[in-house]
Amino acid sequence: MVSFSDLGVSRDLVRVLASQGINQPFEVQTESIPDGMLGNDLCCRAPTGSGKTLAFGLPLIERTRPAEPGFPTSLILTPTRELAEQIFQVLDPLSRELGLFTYAVYGGVSYTKQFRALERGVDILVACPGRLIDLLERGSISLEDTDIVVLDEADRMADMGFMQPVCQILDECRIERQTILFSATLDDEVADLVRDYQTNPVTIEVGPKEVSMDSMTHYFWLMPNSKKSTITSEIVRKCGRTIVFCRTRAGADRVGDDLTYDGLAAQVLHGGLSQKQRDRAMARFQHGECMALIATDVAARGIDVEGVNCVIHYDPPENGKAYKHRSGRTARGGSTGIIISLIQKPQRKTVSKIQREVGINVEFTPPDFAQLPEFEVEFIGAQRRRSFGSRNRNESNRKHYGNRNRSQPRKPVGGRTSKPKRFEDKKRVYNKKKPRNTHHRPNRGKKPEKSGPRQPGGRNRGGRKGNNRRRNN
Numbered sequence: 001m002v003s004f005s006d007l008g009v010s011r012d013l014v015r016v017l018a019s020q021g022i023n024q025p026f027e028v029q030t031e032s033i034p035d036g037m038l039g040n041d042l043c044c045r046a047p048t049g050s051g052k053t054l055a056f057g058l059p060l061i062e063r064t065r066p067a068e069p070g071f072p073t074s075l076i077l078t079p080t081r082e083l084a085e086q087i088f089q090v091l092d093p094l095s096r097e098l099g100l101f102t103y104a105v106y107g108g109v110s111y112t113k114q115f116r117a118l119e120r121g122v123d124i125l126v127a128c129p130g131r132l133i134d135l136l137e138r139g140s141i142s143l144e145d146t147d148i149v150v151l152d153e154a155d156r157m158a159d160m161g162f163m164q165p166v167c168q169i170l171d172e173c174r175i176e177r178q179t180i181l182f183s184a185t186l187d188d189e190v191a192d193l194v195r196d197y198q199t200n201p202v203t204i205e206v207g208p209k210e211v212s213m214d215s216m217t218h219y220f221w222l223m224p225n226s227k228k229s230t231i232t233s234e235i236v237r238k239c240g241r242t243i244v245f246c247r248t249r250a251g252a253d254r255v256g257d258d259l260t261y262d263g264l265a266a267q268v269l270h271g272g273l274s275q276k277q278r279d280r281a282m283a284r285f286q287h288g289e290c291m292a293l294i295a296t297d298v299a300a301r302g303i304d305v306e307g308v309n310c311v312i313h314y315d316p317p318e319n320g321k322a323y324k325h326r327s328g329r330t331a332r333g334g335s336t337g338i339i340i341s342l343i344q345k346p347q348r349k350t351v352s353k354i355q356r357e358v359g360i361n362v363e364f365t366p367p368d369f370a371q372l373p374e375f376e377v378e379f380i381g382a383q384r385r386r387s388f389g390s391r392n393r394n395e396s397n398r399k400h401y402g403n404r405n406r407s408q409p410r411k412p413v414g415g416r417t418s419k420p421k422r423f424e425d426k427k428r429v430y431n432k433k434k435p436r437n438t439h440h441r442p443n444r445g446k447k448p449e450k451s452g453p454r455q456p457g458g459r460n461r462g463g464r465k466g467n468n469r470r471r472n473n
Helices: 011-019 027-037 052-063 081-097 111-120 129-138 154-159 163-172 189-197 225-239 249-261 275-286 297-302 320-327 345-358
Strands: 042-045 074-077 102-105 124-127 148-151 178-183 202-205 216-222 242-246 266-269 292-296 310-313 337-343
Touching (some): 011 081, 027 052, 027 202, 052 081, 225 249, 266 275, 320 345, 337 345
Parallel strands (some): 102 124, 148 178
């Protein structure tokens, strides 16, 4: 049986891998590491969850040169923040063993910390295209010394419209470089990248050309929208670790609140959250601190978590390709998984089209939990937030001034220590002002004396003298 040492990996890295419980390479690693060590360009088609990170990461670490501050020598491009962070977490302990510094840059976080890291010096840079372009335009980084480039999930970057930024980034790197490309498919725009930016690449194909639907059990359950939340909670309780996909951010938040209300530990992941919140949600799901992760399609290809038993399509995907991307979060590494789509009657036609696109034919049935396989589930309850509505009324935290003891004076508000001016306890007068143009009439009720005819240039009202006098020039 082939070991990492047989593939040319140094003893230091083999020791770190062994400490992490990684002793035998996967197929994609066995096929790609030797050519990567030789500095050849690689064009590898492999499904997600097949061990791609170490397949390109180990040769990259072995061949990376120490970099000057602001001039990284190795670059890894990824489509999403979550994937960039996952790659960083895998490669950072390995690179440190050889005295190399790895750092990840992506949007949604402060520039200040990234500026400091780049000024200090980064040997291996993991980046999303958008933030890297921004740093290049600011002059905070240069790629003129970068001689190893990895494009991970190249097909996903094409789907997200990143091809132009990716080409711009590749043009900034050294002409004589090693370019490694990993993708689930090698057609369309990915084929253009291979043609234009690789030199005699070694082509490696591992696993099926598409996400295998045969390793998954598919269910399409018909139900009204009002039943979706309850059914989702029951599925999570029965299947355990589950990813729930929604179309919108608001929908994901709502489902997360519903599951938490039902007593299940759940985390929400979508683009509307800050990077810190997204990292926290992913960490809790990866470490088994929650049972369900509710995500949008943006995060579908960025989730790489082992042991996911079930994927729920709470909202139907846009097309068959999105169905595969979502469903590919389970049945990874040769395991099996179940896929449950929650369908409303008006959606049957659209979902039938998706079935034809992915090559399956499953009947629409009412929910039947007896069909689901048995899983060893460790229940993780939600940590209840403080909610006034669930308290005993006698223990409420709210302030009800109507129930206070009238014998006690009201506490000062806003730091005021005395009553405001013109405050009268009996009459309750608060700085009332007289209406404008109101005249005091001391002899009210008496008929005013007649005055002469009105003169132009002034008013002449009864009892008021001098208003009609003209100034003498």
